[in-house]
Structure formats: C-alpha cells, structure tokens
Amino acid sequence: MLLSKLFGKTQREIPAEADTISHQLLLRAGMIRQLAAGIYSYLPLAWRVISKIESIVRDEMNRAGGQELSMPMLQPIELWQKTGRDLAFGKSLFTLFDRKERQLTLGPTHEEVITDLVSHNVQSYRDLPLLLYQIQTKFRDEPRPRGGLIRVREFTMKDLYSFDADEDGLGQSYGKMLDAYHNIYKRCGLPAILIEADSGAIGGKGSHEFMVIAESGEDEIIYCDGCDYAANAEKAESIKDRADSEQPLPVEEVATPGYYTIEEVSTFLGVPRSQTLKAVFYVADGKLAFVVIRGDIEVNEVKLKNLLHCTELRMAGEDEAIAAGIIAGSASPIGLENVRIVADESVTSGTNFVAGANKADTHLKNVNYPRDFKADIIADISLTCSGEGCPRCGGKLFATQGIEVGHVFKLGTFLSEKLGANYIDAGSVSRPIVMGCYGIGIGRLMAAIVELSHDDKGIIWPMAVAPYQVYLCTLFMENPEVLKAAENLYAELERQGLEVLFDDRIESPGIKFNDADLLGIPLRVTISPRTLEKDSIELKLRSEKKAEIVPLGEAAEIIKKLVLTPQAGSQLA
C-alpha cells in the first residue's frame, strides 16, 4: 500500500475529546473517527487490525470445534419478553418499530435468537454438544459511552454459544473456551488474566472475565498476592477484620445531638467505625429495603441486587425513607416494622455496636445481633477493598484497574427452559439444553492492545495484529536511486506476500519517522542516499531503540524472517 494513497491522515495534536491513551493514539493515527457518542467509523488501518483480530478469534473458535453462522441483528421484542431479559437490559436495548408498529430491538447479544434457532434444530442428545458462533455488530444503548473504543454503543463482537446435555458437558465446553480465549490473547500479545465475575444482565450461575491490567480500565480487580484468587470487585469476597469481641452489654440510649454520619457518631462516642452499624436504604423494584452493614464497610450494590433478585436497584430518597418511618441520621433496624431488613454478614462479626435509635439525635450503644434485631435476609453484600484477607488462602488482597476483554458465562437452563430448547436423552426423557455463552469485543480488544503497547511516540503493534508488517520509509524520494531501490524492494516484499506500507511521500525525514512511530508498524525499513552509499538499508523494530544496517541484497530475506518471528515488534513479548 502506498502511504500517499492511504485514506486517513495522521494528526500532530491530540484531539480535545480524548483523554485515554488508546483513544488519543487511534485518533492521531487517523484510524478511527467518532460519528456520535459511542459510535465510530473504522478507517482502513483500524479495519485491517480488526480483521486480523477477527481472523485469530475465528481460527481459535474453529479449532475449539465452533461452527460459524450469522444471525439477525433485528430481533422481535417478543422474543426478549419471553425470557424477561427485555427488563434486565432495560434502556440499554435500542428499540424501533416497523411499518406495522411491531416493536423490534437491535440485538445487544444473541442468546434469545440462538436458543430459538437451536430449539428447532436439536432434538436428541446425539445432536449435542454444539458450539455455534458469529462475529457481528452489537448494539447497546449504554448510559455513558467512554474512553474511545473502550465502551461504545455499536461494536463488533464474537459471541459463541455452547449447548450441552448436562452440567458436565457445559464444564467441558467452558473449559474449551477458556483455553481458546487464552490462545487468542496470547496471539494478540495481550497479557490477559482470568478472574471471577458477576453475570449481570446476561444471567446464569457462573461467570469469568478476562482482564488486562490498565489504568484506563473501568473495572476494579481484586487479587491475592498469596494465591491465584482474582475477582471483579463486583463479585469479590474477602475476610474482614473482626471487631473486638466483648461480653454483650445491655442496650443503652445515648444522646448524639447533631451527629449523623458514621464518622461523626464514632468520633463523638469514641468508638471505632468498625464498632458501629450503618443503615443504607435502597429501593428494589419499587420496594424499600433497609440495609444494615458494619460502619467501616461499604455496600456492594451488585451483590445486593443479585440477592434481592431485582432488575432495578437505587438508593432511596430521604422522603421515601421518612415515609417508611425511618429517622435519617439515626436510622435503626431495631423496632422497625413493615420494612424488609437486609443485613450484611459483618453484623455478626462484632459485639456491642453503636446503631441508630430511630429517634432524632439519639443512638443506641451495645446493640448485638441477633439479640436486638432480626434481619429478613443475612448475606455477604459487602464491598471488598484492598488490604482485606483473601477468602481462599487468607493472604492479602490488592486492587487494580482493568479492561474487560472477554466474558464467559455458564448460563445453565434458564433460557432453554423459557424458549423450549429441549432434547431427548438416551432414556427418552425430554430435558432442557444446558447453555453457556462466551463473548469478546473486537474493537475493545484493539483498544486494549494500544493501551498496553505504546510509547510517547505512538502505537507499537504486535506483529500478529499490525495493520501492515513493514513500514518502507524512503528519505529523499526525489533521488532516482532511492526511488528505484525502494520500488524494487517494495515489489520484492509484496511478491513474498509481506504486508508493506510504502511511505512514498516527498516529506522531510522527521515527518516520516514520526508518522512511522505513530502508526506503530512493527518493522521499519529505511532507504536513503546514505544507506545506498553502502549498498544497504536500515532495519528498525518499532519496539527497539536500535537500528541495524543490512546489505540491500539480503534485505528481503532478513525482513521476511523478522516478520515471521511472531513476537517481533511487540512491547508485550
């Protein structure tokens, strides 16, 4: 490809709208262009990277036994109503009406469609297991797109669905996918780690995410330094320090005029925050829930949402709390009636707590569970923080930010049951098919690569996904010898099947080198009067500082060898 003809211009200045590295670099390299919030065009260079990632993904899916197909993006809303997931996705569904006023949605994912499809094509256990996938555009009306390609509203996704006869089969399919995913990230040069995850709107009973550690990531990862435990903060469990255990004392009322927050009350009364109980009010699908948790611990709303099996969860307004008979600032689970009380396990890890008295400017000392109050539900609904104990080995937990580059779910049978996807087992009994689903966002994967593989000059593409393998950089093109040598080498490399971006522009060396660095092509080949004096060319890997001079006659062969070295050019190797 001639750079002079390439669609897409590099930019020297950073566009004001971009503040994550990958967004800035992809824009400056002229690879993407935003059309609306979370909606992007992919220019030729970006599209080549996307295609290469897709090829790797496709290859690994096929190797794992997957069969590629294509399903509609336009989906009747009725299908979603059957599974109830229209509510789970809520406003994230892009919906539209056809001319007959029938409501459709632009597919945010394809469990419904594929389960329906499979229900018509699978009858017997002999048809299972089955791995079906597609690589296709998804639409999700995100509340807030962000970070360039990190979170968008229209994106290409590889989604594979597994269908098995039983849990064991699902386990095997799941295992195959985990292996395939590891291969994909490795081939893309991404050091992705597997962590435990919440299954969110997709539903199901088990889920893992593949993460790459990056500051610009949206997710918080909790990991242990002693063992291999790692989980999304939404899901992570931990061992919290116990508050000191004492003999339970009788409940005592104390005046706390003007002290409302945990911080104020604990300071005023001279007790540690871990010896207080905090009350937080939520509205779950319209019903008030009173949450009690130790004062030094925060509520994990994802855990709470899962516990309450609700589709909408929000903090209650003060007026809603008052309407339920709660005194804000001195709220208490003690003596509260007609309100669902949810307690975190932490209420059992201490004694003689300070809690609200449900009476203005008053708190209670020496509150003990379950002596003084009952909870309708008691469970782990706590947020895990850095520094707490690992639930597996007791080691110390740490927190870091990560980008989710893949998510896999054990769905089980809830979708197949609702959509009638059954099979006949060997004993002629009809059973629901056991499902799993496995997704990778292709564009986000590209952004994650840039996020992890760049320097202050620009992108550093790993060879396997680079838009071109070789950047043929000519200095002083107007010199006929340079022109001739470059054209010959270009032709030779193309003949060898290498992907070459030929910078045939008449520009100063500085511009050419800077553009080469920005675009991040893994191998740069420079031809100039200076190299030709010695009948040679210069080779430089984008990931390396040093350049190397090689004889013109051997150039093509050496270049080919470098290109075929898989880790060439990657900062991640």
Place this chain on the structure above:
RNA sequence: CGGGGUGUAGCGCAGUCGGUUAGCGCGCAGCGUUUGGGACGCUGAGGCCGGAGGUUCGAAUCCUCUCACCCCGACCA
C-alpha cells in the same frame, strides 16, 4: 438520571464588559529554497462562531430555550 465542563476552519486554540471585512498556530493547495527525527519564505483556499428565538441602529459577544460532545458518578457485558 445527578454533578462539572466544552461547542469559533480538518486539528489545537484566541476573540466574549456588544462596534469595521472573525483571528493565530498546525494541517491543506501552488511556487521556490531546504531536509537522517515534525525546515523556511511567498501566495492562496477553507467559517450559516452548535441550533432556534429574543434584546439592539448593530450580536461570536447580552437574554431565553434547545441540541451535541467530553469528564466524574449512577448504570452497564
């Protein structure tokens, strides 16, 4: 949806107590001189100043409404 911010040329910005024909840098086109890490000179093209309404002799500038985009949060795969 709550909080904050920004909309002026392809990109980055100035101009905003109302006052000629809306500027600067980069980029773009032409000519010339240069050039192994973003050269220089000259010439030139490119703007419904996000949109609508209002105030005024006069609005990029003041007022009202509105739209879009970004960031934080909520939310989210």
